[in-house]
Amino acid sequence: KNQVEQSPQSLIILEGKNCTLQCNYTVSPFSNLRWYKQDTGRGPVSLTIMTFSENTKSNGRYTATLDADTKQSSLHITASQLSDSASYICVVSDRGSTLGRLYFGRGTQLTVWP
Amino acid sequence: EADIYQTPRYLVIGTGKKITLECSQTMGHDKMYWYQQDPGMELHLIHYSYGVNSTEKGDLSSESTVSRIRTEHFPLTLESARPSHTSQYLCASSEQGLTAPKSYNEQFFGPGTRLTVL
Numbered sequence: 001k002n003q004v005e006q007s008p009q010s011l012i013i014l015e016g017k018n019c020t021l022q023c024n025y026t027v028s029p030f031s032n033l034r035w036y037k038q039d040t041g042r043g044p045v046s047l048t049i050m051t052f053s054e055n056t057k058s059n060g061r062y063t064a065t066l067d068a069d070t071k072q073s074s075l076h077i078t079a080s081q082l083s084d085s086a087s088y089i090c091v092v093s094d095r096g097s098t099l100g101r102l103y104f105g106r107g108t109q110l111t112v113w114p
Numbered sequence: 115e116a117d118i119y120q121t122p123r124y125l126v127i128g129t130g131k132k133i134t135l136e137c138s139q140t141m142g143h144d145k146m147y148w149y150q151q152d153p154g155m156e157l158h159l160i161h162y163s164y165g166v167n168s169t170e171k172g173d174l175s176s177e178s179t180v181s182r183i184r185t186e187h188f189p190l191t192l193e194s195a196r197p198s199h200t201s202q203y204l205c206a207s208s209e210q211g212l213t214a215p216k217s218y219n220e221q222f223f224g225p226g227t228r229l230t231v232l
Binding site for chain 1: 118120154155156157158159202204205206220221222223224225226228
């Protein structure tokens with residue numbers, strides 16, 4: 001069964017600190033993995049996308065890594081800001097259909113305190 | 115910034131009412147999607163469309179229906195709303211697929227409609 005599991009479910013950190021969010025998946029055949037940021041009451045916004053051949057990608061203070069062998073990914077946030085408070089969703093796409101179906105994790109709810 | 119819009123943003127209605135959630139995009143994308151999301155849960159695909167006059171049901175069974183008469187417009191309708199329909203509904207669009215590797219079939223999401231049925 002294609003699944004995406006994220007940990008931790010929630011995380012509280014102080015402003016300025018770093019944190020790392022984890023994602024494990026069983027989706028096959030694998031096409032790509034994305035990390036989205038979803039603010040409360042808003043739609044998800046893409047942070048990074050990685051294919052099988054990419055093992056790291058950065059977007060400002062966000063750095064995603066991918067280990068396609070172990071089917072794990074992480075999202076590292078550096079020097080957190082209050083505006084980083086959001087849900088971070090790991091999404092994996094398969095290449096087994098023309099739709100390019102997406103499998104969503106439940107997200108990690110990050111809260112940054114001043 | 116993605117150009118995909120949803121209206122209304124919030125809707126509170128009584129049981130039995132017919133409602134239509136609007137979604138439009140100005141990017142000329144062929145594929146469009148509707149997702150349902152409950153608090154703290156993952157997004158579930160309820161409908162999708164490959165293009166005009168194409169609609170398909172997604173993974174999660176839904177009593178809603180959709181139509182795709184124009185490329186840019188993908189409305190979702192509930193004929194008779196019930197409290198069990200209370201949820202957030204997210205619309206998304208993407209370029210026509212996997213033949214354009216650099217696009218990664220990236221989906222752009224609208225802001226969502228928060229529906230509450232009393």
